[in-house]
Amino acid sequence: MTVQPLLPVEDAFARLIALARPLPGETVALAQAAGRWAAEDIAARRTQPVTDLSAMDGYAIRFADLPGPWEVIGESAAGSRFVGDVAAGQAVRIFTGAAMPPGADCVLVQEEALRDDAWLRLAGEGPGHVGRNVRRRGLDFAEGETLIAAGERLTPARLALAGVAGLGDVPVRRRVRVAIAATGDELVAPGMPVRADQLPETNRLMIAAQLAGLPVEIVDLGILPDDPARLESAFSALDADLLVTSGGASVGDHDLVRPALEAVGARMDFWRIALRPGKPMMAGTLGDAVVIGLPGNPVSAFVTTMLFVRPAVCAMAGAADPQPPTRPAVLGEPLAANGPRTDYMRAQLVDGRVHVADTQDSSMLRTLARADCLVVRPPHAPEAAEGETVTILGLA
DSSP states (O other): OOOOOOBOHHHHHHHHHHHSOOOOEEEEEGGGOTTOBBSSOEEOSSOBSSSOEESSSEEEEOGGGTTOOEEEEEEEBTTBOOOSOOOTTEEEEEOTTOBOOTTOOEEEEGGGEEEETTEEEEOSOOOSSTTTTEEOTTSSBOTTOEEEOTTOBOOHHHHHHHHHTTOSEEEEEOOEEEEEEEEOTTEEOTTSOOOTTOEEOOHHHHHHHHTTTSSEEEEEEEEEOSOHHHHHHHHHTOOSSEEEEESOOSSSTTOOHHHHHHHTTOEEEEEOBSEESOTTOEEEEETTEEEEEEOSSHHHHHHHIIIIIHHHHHHHTTOSOOOOOOEEEEESSOBOOOOSSEEEEEEEEETTEEEEOSOOOTTOHHHHHHOSEEEEEOTTOOOBOTTOEEEEEEOO
């Protein structure tokens, strides 16, 4: 097996996203679209508001008639508009969200009005200009206007926007079917008795939990033994858009995932990344499915899922920008110079400053569980002093 040079993280990400092409689209009801990505531009089917509306409770008047008085000739409420026109010296009682009657061009708020039966007088400064306290037709959007671009996620606010725009369903990419397998003779299910040479297997549930909230269907392939025939059988029967394995991705005698994948026709695009933790990660394709092989160390599996698996799922689900978001933070203590690999260091934000955990061993889940972010250290980054700005990746 030829050992290739370590691939920079940015190059590995770009190559993986190139493999993770968006899945075919489908149309679903708004109630089923939360968290999905738009497969096409979504345009308004109506204008909002469709007519001029009052932005306040008060009286619809003509600005030219200030300072009054006015004769109140009727009422306009949301869903029950006033029928008729407002002429000189007339006013219509109006409520927030109600249609403005023809002829009126501003709203006198009720706090500045004195009502005496059918007559109305000014009790304040009144509206300062034509259109005051009025929501003009099309203030929010006009029919035919693109409101949600292809590749944007359908957040709660965007779903509400689509509904107000007259849509009952929206075009999205179909859910990503993700098969997850752990490999290794030493692994046992959580909660089972564990011998000294065994280990509870938690990467599958951790990876699935990291994908929670994304439009996925999880297929649990279970724990696969270090047996080429069993591995090949499981991989050849794959029915998924994305296969994620953990363990068996390095170069030891029991690291059998890559040979088993290649034996059933997989084509590996890259293997071994200039990354800490997570160097042995690999990616490729098996038929129409994308394959990502993660290291078995739990922290390595967690970090590579954040950096690669989640973005691959997002890309396949139609995200225009699947890159994990980062932000700056101020160091709470100095950091030593970094080596040749990009380092993702477990850390905590405390009182606005980021503090890196003392021990970064990739087997230590307790440190990961206490972390709320990862400090990103580029290759060969020089020493960083307390108070310097670094890049962090937030953890959910």
